[in-house]
Amino acid sequence: MSEDEHAKRGIDLERPNAARVYDYMIGGRLNYAVDRMFADQILGVLPNAQHMALTNRAWLRRAARFGAEQGIRQFLDIGSGMPTVGHVHEVVQAVDPASRVVYVDNEPIAVAHSEIVLENNDNAAMVQADAEYADEVLEHPTTEAMIDFSEPVMVIMAAFVHFIPDSRDPAGLIGRYRDVLAPGSYLALSSGTWEGQGEETQRSVALYEKSGTPLTLRSPDELSALVKGFEILPPGVVFTPEWRPDEPLEDPPERSGGLALVARKI
Template identity: 70%
Template sequence: MTGGHAPRGIDFDKPNAARVYDFLIGGKLNYAIDREFAERILQVRPEARELAVLNRRWLRRAVRFGAAQGIRQFLDIGSGMPTAGHVHEIVQSIDPTSRVVYVDNEPIAVAHSEIVLQDNANAEMVRADAEFPADVLEHPTTERLLDFTEPVMLIMAAFIHFIPDSRNPAGLIAAYRDALVPGSYLALSSGTFEGQGEEVRRAAELYRQSGTDVVARSKEELRALVAGFEVLPPGIVFTPEWRPDDPAEVGEHPELASQLALVARKN
């Protein structure tokens, strides 16, 4: 076990991305400063609530896909609040023995997760800064629940766009990749400017002004970040386009989702 990095406390002076997301998908684990910021985002992007829901729906499809491939271990990086239909509920409905480790450093997300998961022996939250992979991978909870000699699905849903190039997102993903055995999977979604209007750039600027960098990346930039994984069909696509349950759900303008998604395998 490493010495670890001190978890960040609650910062009431600026909105938190996890709590803003929680508000947008209808959650209650947020503060006035988060709601005020979310309302500013909604003024720029009135569809922001729908976009957050589209990302959540993609995540559910991705983990069901992982379970269908036989994956029974899931490591959810930057998981945020454990809302209804979260990863453990999806995969444990398929196989109750499936094990899930959530990782976040937002104290409210962690505290609520501990309440939600207190009676679930196969799902726990790790409070750690995911930018330090050793703190996650060598955490006693991770080591107890996940067996890295067997395949794992690594989840980075709406996470990597908060990691600027200066903090080496490719190296971060590679550090987690190197801990996985062949046959493991990566499920990743990220904001993008591809096919977007000026309102998306304005929303990203609002995040930047609030103290949270958002780095929107292209398909090719994301492909470079996941080097060492084989991106599976249908490739890197907008979230509604990734293996929809019903083709009608894609709509005429899937790019309005503003997030690209992929699932990749380590061979």
């Protein structure tokens, strides 16, 4: 793709992009040299970063499957990033092929690739929007066509809120999505945390400060405070590997560097 084509698509190759860095960390191919260089810098100060990304991804799959097993057939994946193997539509449509999934991201590469991956899937679609502006997402024609908010929905915010500082009111943003959900809907949320982390995490956060996508890591109490109006389900706010694991844990859970919860709208 030429520089002009990149510009037309709104792809900034001067700075690393969080979605593309994450894609590189989990073994994807939808990234550029600037993203790989930044990811390698992160791995240089935080060798555990790839493990963190992979455990978050595994949690995402378990949470989506849990929603489908509870009877949810509509999923709204906020800040979804790249649709890699084992993404939400694959997980939930394995339970029920009629399950509908709307992915939301503002990264042009994620959107362009999603449109290709989902081309023959009538029950999954991509919305290009800034998820911090909830109305852009909720009132988008694709969302309105795919999601019936009078019925329960699972909203997924995997590794999303740690890119929203307190000054931008993440609780208010989550509340805006909550308000349109029918009772019995679910919220699945994960975030980076300082809990159980060392100086390596501090150094990696300092690198993100320079990237244009700074991180705000939060404690279990801080994450709980973001989800008012929801009932947090067992096992509560825990490290991502501890959330309903499929197998006994082999690594210390704090090595994941992330917390997760699934909550039900009251």
